[in-house]
Amino acid sequence: MESKEEYKILNINLTNYRTRLSSKFENRKPFVPADPCLVKSFIPGTVVDVLVKEGDEMKQGDVVIILDAMKMQNRLKTHVDGRVKRINVKSGDKVTKGAVLLEMERVAGPEAEESEES
Secondary structure, three states, rough: OOOHHHHOOEOOOOEEEEEEOOOOHHOOOOOOOOOOOEOOOOEEEEEEOOOOOOOOEEEOOOOEEEEEOOOOEEEOOOOOOOOEOOOOOOOOOOEOOOOOOEEEEOOOOOHHHHHOOO
């Protein structure tokens, strides 16, 4: 009549704990880090303007797209230095939250080439 509970090991900050895990916890989606080469919409809205074209060289923090959402114009910026690989939207497009608007590819800068030669 005794029910044997199954304990699992849970590691938090390099410390192991024996505990029972809920089914919700065990069935959760694993964390996937964001790709810094993708510019995504963080809110549903309408693309007002695309300020770049494919092949343009960009620096981290450059504004690439203006997105109109909730009566505000949001400036979407790049997260990495690189070249615009693909633009998935045009002015007037309606986008959902999390939609990939633009893809970047990292390029080696002059400082990377200098360090390789040394």
